[in-house]
Amino acid sequence: MIRVETVLDRLGEGLFDKVAGVGAHEVVVESPRHEETLAGLDDDGITRVLWALRERAQDLRRDVRFRQFVLFKNHGAAAGAALAHSHTQLLALPVVPREIQAEVDGARAHYLAKERCLFCDIIRQEEEDGRRVILRMPDMLALAPFASRSPFETWILPRRHAVRFEDASLEECRRLAQMLGDVLRRLDRALEQPPYSLVIHTAPVADDHDFYHWHVEILPRVTRTGSLEWATGFHMNPTRPEDAAHFLRQLTLG
Amino acid sequence: MIRVETVLDRLGEGLFDKVAGVGAHEVVVESPRHEETLAGLDDDGITRVLWALRERAQDLRRDVRFRQFVLFKNHGAAAGAALAHSHTQLLALPVVPREIQAEVDGARAHYLAKERCLFCDIIRQEEEDGRRVILRMPDMLALAPFASRSPFETWILPRRHAVRFEDASLEECRRLAQMLGDVLRRLDRALEQPPYSLVIHTAPVADDHDFYHWHVEILPRVTRTGSLEWATGFHMNPTRPEDAAHFLRQLTLG
Numbered sequence: 275m276i277r278v279e280t281v282l283d284r285l286g287e288g289l290f291d292k293v294a295g296v297g298a299h300e301v302v303v304e305s306p307r308h309e310e311t312l313a314g315l316d317d318d319g320i321t322r323v324l325w326a327l328r329e330r331a332q333d334l335r336r337d338v339r340f341r342q343f344v345l346f347k348n349h350g351a352a353a354g355a356a357l358a359h360s361h362t363q364l365l366a367l368p369v370v371p372r373e374i375q376a377e378v379d380g381a382r383a384h385y386l387a388k389e390r391c392l393f394c395d396i397i398r399q400e401e402e403d404g405r406r407v408i409l410r411m412p413d414m415l416a417l418a419p420f421a422s423r424s425p426f427e428t429w430i431l432p433r434r435h436a437v438r439f440e441d442a443s444l445e446e447c448r449r450l451a452q453m454l455g456d457v458l459r460r461l462d463r464a465l466e467q468p469p470y471s472l473v474i475h476t477a478p479v480a481d482d483h484d485f486y487h488w489h490v491e492i493l494p495r496v497t498r499t500g501s502l503e504w505a506t507g508f509h510m511n512p513t514r515p516e517d518a519a520h521f522l523r524q525l526t527l528g
Numbered sequence: 529m530i531r532v533e534t535v536l537d538r539l540g541e542g543l544f545d546k547v548a549g550v551g552a553h554e555v556v557v558e559s560p561r562h563e564e565t566l567a568g569l570d571d572d573g574i575t576r577v578l579w580a581l582r583e584r585a586q587d588l589r590r591d592v593r594f595r596q597f598v599l600f601k602n603h604g605a606a607a608g609a610a611l612a613h614s615h616t617q618l619l620a621l622p623v624v625p626r627e628i629q630a631e632v633d634g635a636r637a638h639y640l641a642k643e644r645c646l647f648c649d650i651i652r653q654e655e656e657d658g659r660r661v662i663l664r665m666p667d668m669l670a671l672a673p674f675a676s677r678s679p680f681e682t683w684i685l686p687r688r689h690a691v692r693f694e695d696a697s698l699e700e701c702r703r704l705a706q707m708l709g710d711v712l713r714r715l716d717r718a719l720e721q722p723p724y725s726l727v728i729h730t731a732p733v734a735d736d737h738d739f740y741h742w743h744v745e746i747l748p749r750v751t752r753t754g755s756l757e758w759a760t761g762f763h764m765n766p767t768r769p770e771d772a773a774h775f776l777r778q779l780t781l782g
Contacts, residue, residue, distance in 0.1 A: 344756065344759050346755035346756060348754040348756075352752065353752070353754055353755070354752040354755070354756075354757075355754065365756065367760075371762055372760070373758075374759065376626075471755035473755050473758065473759040475759075498606065498607070500602040500607055500608025501602050501607070501608070501617075501725035501726060501747075502598065502602075502608075502619070504627075504725050504727065504747065505598050505600055505625070505628065505727040505729075506598060506621075506625035506626070506627050506628060507627040508625055
């Protein structure tokens with residue numbers, strides 16, 4: 275049901291003196307049906323998409339030139355999707371990109387200061403507080419992050435501390451699929467099928483990242499970013515995460 | 529002709545423990561005519577907009593709580609402009625935002641390594657090379673940056689090394705106005721009145737930034753950013769800066 279296309283491509287040749295001009299870019303076609311969406315697949319269908327990503331990352335990891343995997347999905351033209359047929363993408367990069375490095379540095383600093391995983395702390399703190407929790411499942415938690423960058427930003431975290439998505443078991447992929455399907459259907463209902471960006475955050479390939487904790491971030495694209503976001507890296511968000519979480523939590527899906 | 533509205537607002541209260549919840553946000557209304565655009569103003573009109581920004585930043589600088597000014601413009605709804613009437617904004621922040629800090633750190637590292645200003649070096653190098661130069665004027669240079677983040681990204685730099693826009697003379701504002709008007713009219717012609725983001729980059733308020741060089745960055749919003757840009761900070765640009773510069777250079781304005 276899943277087809278994988280591989281394009282080995284030269285990235286940034288001549289642009290970064292110290293980076294090898296090598297990379298991989300793969301597309302996971304999520305369904306044979308052109309009109310299907312990821313949210314419309316059943317749990318088995320979503321599990322197969324996640325498992326395909328996991329299998330491809332496992333395979334590409336054998337190439338020692340790759341330093342970072344980026345697993346992502348653009349849904350809808352307004353979110354940058356160039357193809358209408360529902361798909362997910364995997365990028366293998368010879369460098370750790372700056373945004374990922376910033377997140378990794380933050381998690382490392384927290385670990386050095388507290389001797390605890392930043393994301394495990396977020397899970398514990400948000401469960402205790404409860405106001406930003408969207409959905410609880412035995413192995414997964416969905417929440418609206420404290421400093422949400424846009425309305426209805428949603429994170430899904432595995433409760434068990436685990437460094438890399440690509441080391442998840444089939445059972446863990448099944449549980450993520452169940453949570454992801456539920457969350458995407460709630461966002462579809464709340465925001466009327468919004469365009470969205472989805473990224474699976476996983477640790478850099480190098481093996482000194484035990485403090486990191488893989489997770490999924492979903493950003494519905496319902497506001498426009500302007501000069502201010504570009505110039506500063508600050509984000510204007512008119513919706514409180516507590517309100518978004520409450521709204522998503524109380525929806526009853528058909 | 530220029531009206532300035534001031535809104536003192538509380539920024540990020542409770543979000544950043546060490547940041548005072550203080551700021552200023554001002555809007556410069558560029559023209560009394562609702563349909564006017566900045567590109568449609570004559571040189572005197574654009575000079576008055578720039579001078580108003582400069583005057584307001586000079587005044588706000590007397591408040592020692594402000595660490596950074598951000599002067600920017602969103603043109604068109606797709607670029608995040610919430611008001612149709614043409615306007616420019618000034619933000620005074622109690623913190624140096626991360627994107628500005630990253631640029632400042634890069635300029636400082638270059639200065640420490642070379643004992644020369646990064647932007648003066650870019651001006652010299654690009655003038656020698658010529659392929660990315662859009663427009664030369666006696667005091668200003670417009671170019672397509674080497675690592676343009678989107679098609680037709682355009683920078684305007686004063687040739688004279690100067691740290692802060694808000695210290696520019698009236699004559700310098702006049703010369704920037706002349707260059708800015710010409711560049712915006714070329715972009716309007718080339719891309720059929722594109723939405724765009726414009727930011728005047730000026731040094732943080734603290735006085736140890738002599739290595740910095742103020743300049744203007746313009747980003748036409750002709751491509752959509754997706755998950756990849758969000759996750760990595762990398763930008764996909766299908767147009768070579770050399771091609772954009774050549775196209776803009778050879779246009780004859782009516």
